[in-house]
Amino acid sequence: MNLCIDSRKVQEGDMFFCIDGSALDGHDFAEQAVDNGAKVIIYEHDMPMKDQEGVIYIKVPSTLDALNEAAASLNGWPSKHLTMFGVTGTNGKSSISYLISKIYTKYKGECGYLGTIGGQMEGKKYDVPLTTPDIIPLQRTLEEMRRDGAEAASIEVSSHGLIQKRVGAVDFDYAIFTNLTREHLDYFKNMENYFQAKSLFFRNLKPTAVAMVNIDDPYGKRIEELCTGKFMSYAIEQPADYMAKDIVYSPEGMSFTLVHEGKEYPVTTNLQVTYNLYNLLAVAGTLDQAGLNLEDVIREFEYIPSIPGRMDEIRFGQDYRVIVDYAHTDDSYNKLLHYVRHDLPGIKRIITVSGAPGKRDAGNREIFGHYFSQYCDYSILTEEDCRDEAPKKVADEIAAGMKDGYPHEYIENRAEAIQAAVDMAQPGDIVLVLGKGAEKYLDGTTGKRYWEGDDVSARKAVQNRLEREK
Template identity: 45%
Template sequence: MKLNSIFENAPELEIQGLMSDSRKRRPNSIFFCVKGMMNDGHRFVDQAIKNGAVCIVYSDPIENIDPSITYVRVKDVLTAYNQIANIFYDGPSEKLVIFGITGTNGKSSVANLIRNILNDTVPTGYIGTISIEYGNVKLPPLLTTPEIDDLHGVLHDMVEAGMKACALEVSSIGLEQRRVDTIDFDVAIFTNLTHDHLDYHGTMENYFSAKKSFFDKLKSSGVAITNADDPYGLAIVEDTKGKVITYGINKEADYQAVDIQILKNGTNFTLKNHNDEYRVETNLVATFNIYNLLASIAALHSKGIAMDAILPKLNRFEQIEGRMERIDEGQPYNVIVDFAHTPDGIMQVMEYGARITPKENRIIAVFGSAGKRDFKKRPVFGEIADKYCDMIILTEDDPRDERVYDIAQEIALGIKKTNYIIVESRFDAIRQAVEMANRNDTILILGKGDEIFMYGEFGREPYLGDHRVAREMIKKYYYGEGDITNEIE
């Protein structure tokens, strides 16, 4: 693309890339001086030029002007960045049906459910916390909601690969940082809003406002799907221009689940959609997955997918790694790995653990809390575990440069009656849970899910992943098979 096709009176330079991170090497690129919480892109113009920038888009005065570089001053760098990314990648979101999912918990699950149901007949991509997937491509995740250039670039690649739709996780931070301003959403889905990211947003009011902006900006032909049972569910869509559709369990909704049976290996319920009723059988478990299913069904049905094309697929979902993943190596006790890292998420998993565990047996929980993040929720984690668990093993969970022991002690402030121990190595904590489990006990390993990294004192470090560690520990300590090493092959 020629620079003069983007900016009037600019030279006829070939632009090969966009960037806002001056550390990346991108020859013949446009550098956008984005202001973040910690850094201001205006400070790194010289570095960006060394790494290939031939055009600088800025809003504040720049002192050292390089005569060989084109400088374009704008009122709002982020607005320009979004608009130019959309132009540079040829408006990819306009060529796809975009399902955007936001909320504290359930984004990954709903996005993957939509993709799994739709993908057989409508080639569908996924972008989120777990991975980036489309066709036969599976890439590591970037951010829950990638940066502006990365996001448009991935959507462009999906279009080139023949995708017709995409399920995209939309985080509150991504919304606050305006990463999706020029994404053309067809369906916007709200899952729930509970305590999370308050280290970033400061208050629940600010957190809610960030989420609400997603629905406020939805186009008039879009569909806003919301959880009627959530305290924020109706308020979040009150100013949307899109068509509002509700789902829920406890309150009457457009898509409502009644007559629910939660089993050890699945769930049955009746789905009421206005005057129609459908019997639903699924291999998904736990109440929160009923909400995830309802959101997914409502989203797909609202886009014209018939119920008889949706319902038969609900009973044969492959397990999503790290999301209520049942680890089954034939052992006589339950082991569940989940990404839950918020008070509500942990409570939901522990409630399910209580449902499937006989009263005479134990729930053993392994979890921690992230370092340098939302300190207020640590004792709350302890209170929740104290209510549901019989043994608590506190361990590391992305401690960064905090001491694992100190984080664990803060969690323990909420533990009043349940026995707990601190095992700083997550690897050893899972081993200890497996070693102490008896027949029909339940082990809940929470916080990391399928993540194969740990943020420590010196940055991102490799980690096997809770799901893999659990499997290997069961083989070793229940069956006496193999040797265990905390290394990635």
């Protein structure tokens, strides 16, 4: 018997769960599920019931809770057999989750990763269409990883995943909070609702679970009051369980001193930007709590291979720099652009390529434009998941936030925009391609279509220019 929440996909003998979603109510499709062969219908409020032999109707207080229990049970409760790491927050989830999986695998045992970059474990890929997969594929994938030899799993936990109870039957051992800045306000309406969604992660931890929380973020301090697990902190600006001081930036990366329990550990890394320093503190603290040797973890920071689409520098020996980054919120734009302008030595002009998503919080578009004109020298605006909005309209709203006279242009085709930015770069300039990272699609007015990824497109653009200049 399979579990199903989409009546169109029901097959003979399946169990259908009537999920009351944000757009559709599964109770309205129970009869269709029966027509397609469902033999068990799980529901939570009154609805028409088709009287058909062999069909059982079971009423429960919450169909989401019931689905969590059923999906976990059907797969043998995989999270109870794995060391589970979960990362939530606006920015940093992918980098932290990914690094935890890689370092844990090297020093302790196979650790799978699930998140924006996809689902993966050493040498294996898993199909995960969402940052935090829906209940059924999440439990199935965790069990596949366990069967493939995983001893642990590190997953991104999105606000939508929390509010929709996708991780309701995942037994987390470590929960990390990165930060909370403006995002998804089209869905949550205000920051307090957004925080309450994130806080669900920490309100439901088992007592033995460890929460690793950024207390430089004001929302991080609030988590301590409601956390049901063991509260641990990391910070740069104030005392914390894991903190950084003596920070030095260079073109090659950064160095700092990590302080824990009165002991100081020198750290050097090829990663750049202050937000990556926070990410490293979170990784170090969490893996230390998980039993890894802190000095081993720090040693891994010295050279971290590019995380797909995250501060991914394109290097072919050219005399200008090109960096692809997934930055897509006003906070991540501010921090990245401030770093490049004020902390990264040797930079002449900053050229950006970016857009903004359609059918999302439109209030941040002018903020993007403000930051471009505050920190940068030239911006090319382009398409970026405009959905049912005209990409030029989105670009105009970004431009409305720019200072008068700030030089910019609009090139709708994203690949052409990236090529144009690379072609105008002069020695000492830096081109920042922002927003999509390694994502392999663009969501336009006709739906999703294949996109090679900003990282691939930027590499091609640099190679094209080098070829022309031979």
